[in-house]
């Protein structure tokens with residue numbers, strides 16, 4: 001079981017506050033969706049959890065299984081079970097896709113254990129096949145020359161092999177054609193288990209038709225302003241965000257908004273049921 005707890009997190013980039021006191025609690029076994037207008041801080045949240053050096057934590061904390069991760073480098077966060085499928089995966093010339101994933105998996109093994117390479121190759125090939133990815137993919141440099149959709153599938157391939165306990169999928173649906181969306185959706189849904197907490201960042205209902213969330217959070221201007229159930233997805237898909245901004249009195253000049261309480265780790269409280 002894993003729990004990621006984000007407490008009153010304020011984050012800046014180049015002196016500008018982007019996240020305004022986020023609170024969020026994700027247990028393994030749960031699937032959360034985060035939706036919100038462009039530029040509202042969704043990717044910032046995913047990247048600061050993973051430890052991107054561009055962002056600065058001004059205040060608040062992030063805890064994985066009760067332990068603060070603030071001082072941990074990215075690789076340690078990964079070894080502890082965190083994973084990010086990036087909105088814009090970067091190209092790494094010179095490092096093959098296979099070597100990259102193999103190193104990531106090997107570095108997570110307990111001391112004294114070694115990766116059984118034959119078994120791993122079979123797993124890699126099987127996972128690539130399930131994702132309907134090209135056969136030469138293993139030997140190509142990481143993401144170099146990959147199409148937008150191939151990059152997204154590749155993030156899921158990594159996730160399937162690395163087996164994280166808490167995973168952010170940042171717009172995993174962008175760039176996917178209709179068939180690829182179905183394949184990715186089905187693969188991620190197959191990975192759902194009591195050992196995996198998922199945070200899906202998306203703009204569209206169609207992804208959430210395939211990977212059904214237990215909780216839905218709306219982020220506006222660096223804050224989670226509403227959390228609830230699947231009914232929120234449909235409302236946003238049909239009506240956008242203006243109704244919520246109007247309801248909450250959010251205008252372009254306002255920065256700080258009160259937090260809602262759903263999705264916050266309550267000390268000693270029973271785990272909230274899904275919807």
Ligand SMILES: Nc1ncnc2c1ncn2[C@@H]1O[C@H](COP(=O)(O)OP(=O)(O)OP(=O)(O)O)[C@@H](O)[C@H]1O
Nearest residue numbers: 013014016018036037038039040041042043044045
């Ligand atoms: N280096 C930077 N300097 C100034 N502002 C930045 C910098 N990097 C990011 N930002 C700003 O931070 C804000 C949040 O960006 P973020 O990528 O987290 O948004 P998002 O909610 O993921 O948007 P989208 O839905 O378009 O992916 C944006 O307004 C962006 O312009």
Ligand SMILES: [Mg+2]
Nearest residue numbers: 042043044087
């Ligand atoms: Mg983003």
